Amino acid sequence: MDIDFKFVPKHFASRSHEKMKEVLMNPNATGPSIHYYMIRGGKQQRNITVWETGTIGREYIKTYGHYHVGNLDETYWFLLGVGIALLQKLALDPNGKMIADIVEEFKAIPVKQNDSIFIPSGYGHLVANIGTSYLVTADDSPVNFTEVNPASLPGHADYELVKQMRGFAYYVVENNGKPALVRNKLYKEIKRKEFNGIPIIQ
Ligand SMILES: [Fe+2]
Numbered sequence: 001m002d003i004d005f006k007f008v009p010k011h012f013a014s015r016s017h018e019k020m021k022e023v024l025m026n027p028n029a030t031g032p033s034i035h036y037y038m039i040r041g042g043k044q045q046r047n048i049t050v051w052e053t054g055t056i057g058r059e060y061i062k063t064y065g066h067y068h069v070g071n072l073d074e075t076y077w078f079l080l081g082v083g084i085a086l087l088q089k090l091a092l093d094p095n096g097k098m099i100a101d102i103v104e105e106f107k108a109i110p111v112k113q114n115d116s117i118f119i120p121s122g123y124g125h126l127v128a129n130i131g132t133s134y135l136v137t138a139d140d141s142p143v144n145f146t147e148v149n150p151a152s153l154p155g156h157a158d159y160e161l162v163k164q165m166r167g168f169a170y171y172v173v174e175n176n177g178k179p180a181l182v183r184n185k186l187y188k189e190i191k192r193k194e195f196n197g198i199p200i201i202q
Helices: 017-023 160-164
Strands: 012-016 034-039 047-051 074-080 082-092 098-112 116-119 124-129 135-139 170-175 178-183 189-194
Touching (some): 012 017, 017 034, 074 098
Antiparallel strands (some): 012 034, 082 098, 170 178
């Protein structure tokens, strides 16, 4: 049976190595051509994300990371695998605009199958796959299918601040077979930190 590809991009997207270079700890390291896959259903039907396994250089495969536009929280349900979720809230300028390089609060949260995490409005988020199987999640963020590219770049997500800082305040890396965090030195200040036992290395 033929697949009519004109209907695919509305619901399916993948994030390429080429695109992920913008936010990798080492953009020159090699990796799989696709880092993760997304099927968008929206708030009711849910969105499914599937992460590849492995590392790019030392860094575990992760999602790009984004902040939500407007007042929007989100829940992630972990269906398979093990990962580390990173949440960060940026400082705000007097006009309430996010300051790209000052982090008010940073959290690294170990997650596994059957866990869920709640992402309050204002917290940027990404997840790294630290396991040997696919990492699979469902989430409830809304998708407006009348947008130009709702599956790959939904309007509720702001990727620019992450791009500008070449990722989040820390990178999740493999260190002797275990996850560790490496500080992203482009960030000027990280005020409150919660690492949940994950070591910080150089
Ligand atoms: Fe989100």
